[in-house]
Amino acid sequence: MKGGLLCIFQKILRSTNVDEIWDFVQENSFGTIVTTEQGKPIATHLPLQLIKEGDTCYITGHMAYGNPQWRTFETCEEVLVMFQGPHAYISSSWYKQENVPTWNYQAVHVYGKGSILEKDELIKALTIMLEKYEQNRENPVLWNKLSPELLENQLKGIVGFKVKVEGVQAAYKLSQNRSEADYNNIIDKLRNEGNPNSKQMAELMEKRLKDNI
Numbered sequence: 001m002k003g004g005l006l007c008i009f010q011k012i013l014r015s016t017n018v019d020e021i022w023d024f025v026q027e028n029s030f031g032t033i034v035t036t037e038q039g040k041p042i043a044t045h046l047p048l049q050l051i052k053e054g055d056t057c058y059i060t061g062h063m064a065y066g067n068p069q070w071r072t073f074e075t076c077e078e079v080l081v082m083f084q085g086p087h088a089y090i091s092s093s094w095y096k097q098e099n100v101p102t103w104n105y106q107a108v109h110v111y112g113k114g115s116i117l118e119k120d121e122l123i124k125a126l127t128i129m130l131e132k133y134e135q136n137r138e139n140p141v142l143w144n145k146l147s148p149e150l151l152e153n154q155l156k157g158i159v160g161f162k163v164k165v166e167g168v169q170a171a172y173k174l175s176q177n178r179s180e181a182d183y184n185n186i187i188d189k190l191r192n193e194g195n196p197n198s199k200q201m202a203e204l205m206e207k208r209l210k211d212n213i
Contacts (some may be wrong), residue, residue: 006022013187018168021108021168022050024083024085024106024108024170025050025059025108025110026050027085027094028084028085028106028108029047029048029050029083030045030046030048031045031046031051031059031081031082031084032044032045032046032049032081032082032083033046033059033061033069033079033080033081033082033083033163034079034080034081034082035069035072035073035079035080035114036076037072037074037075037076037135038179042069042072043069044067044069044070045137046061046062046063047061047129048060048061048081048083049061049125049128049132051125051128051162056164056165057164057165058112058162058164058165059094059110059112059118059162059163059164059165060117060125060160060161060162060163061125061160061161062117062122062125062126062156062158062159062160062161063159064157064158064159065156065157065158065159066157067159069094070116070159070161072114072206073114073116073161074115074116076114076153077167078111078112078113079112079113079114079163080108080109080110080111081109081111081112081163082107082108082109082178083107083108083109083110083146084106084107085105085106085107085204086104086105086106086197086200086201086204087103087104087105087106087197088103088104088105088193088197088198088200088201088202088203089101089103089198090102090103090104090175090190091189094182094185094186094189095178095182095185096179096181096182099162100173100175103172103173104169104173104175104201104205105173106170106171106172106173106174106204107170107171108168108169108170108171109141109168109169109170110163110165110167110168111165111166111167111168111169112163112165112166112167113163113164113166114161114162114163114164115161115162115164116123116159116160116161117159117160117161117162119147119155121162122123122155122158122160123143123155123201125160125162126160127142127143127144129170130142130143148157167176174201174204174205174208175205183205183209184209185208186202186205187202187205187206188202190202190205
């Protein structure tokens with residue numbers, strides 16, 4: 001099962017711009033990090049971020065000290081980080097020709113070696129994360145605005161980590177194989193579905209259509 005899935009991801013990745021993938025990761029940064037312990041998979045859902053240091057990229061994040069998964073980072077041979085974007089059911093009644101239903105989605109898998117952040121690295125990563133999410137707030141809560149006592153106390157309860165990116169696989173299934181008429185009809189139908197996921201998918205497909213004109 002895994003081998004077949006990865007072949008699909010690798011095939012699609014070759015035609016997908018790497019910068020576009022990194023933009024996707026930044027925009028859909030609440031991901032799932034998977035490690036193993038004695039052959040058993042462990043997963044945690046976390047806010048993550050992409051950090052670039054020269055030609056090297058890292059996925060960084062933090063989790064509660066009480067979460068046992070952090071203890072597997074340096075013993076696990078490879079860490080998997082998954083990011084998912086909009087997704088929506090696509091009815092085949094929206095096609096001109098008879099066919100079967102499908103599901104449109106975007107997903108990125110990142111593979112690499114995990115390690116635990118030193119305290120100064122963790123502070124740097126948290127500072128960057130706060131700046132990303134607070135910069136447009138009316139009263140931004142930034143690292144240097146919080147009391148040292150509060151920060152020191154909170155740092156005791158978390159463990160920071162980073163995953164050195166060694167492999168990336170992306171799948172963007174957005175009805176690319178449909179005719180122009182079907183593609184536009186799918187956008188219209190999704191927009192009228194009345195749920196947030198379908199609306200997001202319609203907007204994404206419309207944007208990609210405009211970008212390719």
